[in-house]
Amino acid sequence: MKTSDLKDHEFNPYYKPYIEALGEVDLLNSLKSQVHNYPQFLASIPEDKLTYTYAKGKWTIAEILVHVLDSERVFQYRALRFARNDKTPLPGFDQNVYVPFSGANSRSIDEIIKEYKAVRKSTIALYETFDETILKRKGIASNSPMSVAALGFIMCGHQKHHRNIIRERYLKV
Numbered sequence: 001m002k003t004s005d006l007k008d009h010e011f012n013p014y015y016k017p018y019i020e021a022l023g024e025v026d027l028l029n030s031l032k033s034q035v036h037n038y039p040q041f042l043a044s045i046p047e048d049k050l051t052y053t054y055a056k057g058k059w060t061i062a063e064i065l066v067h068v069l070d071s072e073r074v075f076q077y078r079a080l081r082f083a084r085n086d087k088t089p090l091p092g093f094d095q096n097v098y099v100p101f102s103g104a105n106s107r108s109i110d111e112i113i114k115e116y117k118a119v120r121k122s123t124i125a126l127y128e129t130f131d132e133t134i135l136k137r138k139g140i141a142s143n144s145p146m147s148v149a150a151l152g153f154i155m156c157g158h159q160k161h162h163r164n165i166i167r168e169r170y171l172k173v
Helices: 013-021 027-043 061-083 095-101 109-127 132-136 148-170
Strands: 138-141 144-147
Touching: 013 148, 027 109, 027 148, 061 095, 061 109, 061 138, 061 144, 061 148, 109 148, 132 148, 144 148
Parallel strands: none
Antiparallel strands: 138 144
């Protein structure tokens, strides 16, 4: 499935910038290419920069990276539930509550990379089992309809969004 196959009613408009940032991509190819190139980006971050923040009240680089992991797990869980045709509406999650309890600032880049690869490979393994019918299946998350496909593209776009923020606001200093 390609990004152009998504319809606006398959996701909350909040996520549209994440999907649009990907351009025209195939979902599985995007998931698989990121599992190779994102760890390379992570490895390029100097270890002493992991706890850096560019302004008071902003997350550190390590906190952003673990937030990406936490979010992928939440989106993956939603995708599994909707793929299995579970019609139970799922609540949102407050990322600002998760971050202080993530322990991100005490972790090494190697630990984060190892965890990222495990989480993304799990996402890929799940999405490889989905056919077109399953990818179009929808459920309710955070009071909005979400398709299984949209959740996959959101995971890719969310990761890209945060990579860009790290590059632009944290590493150009």
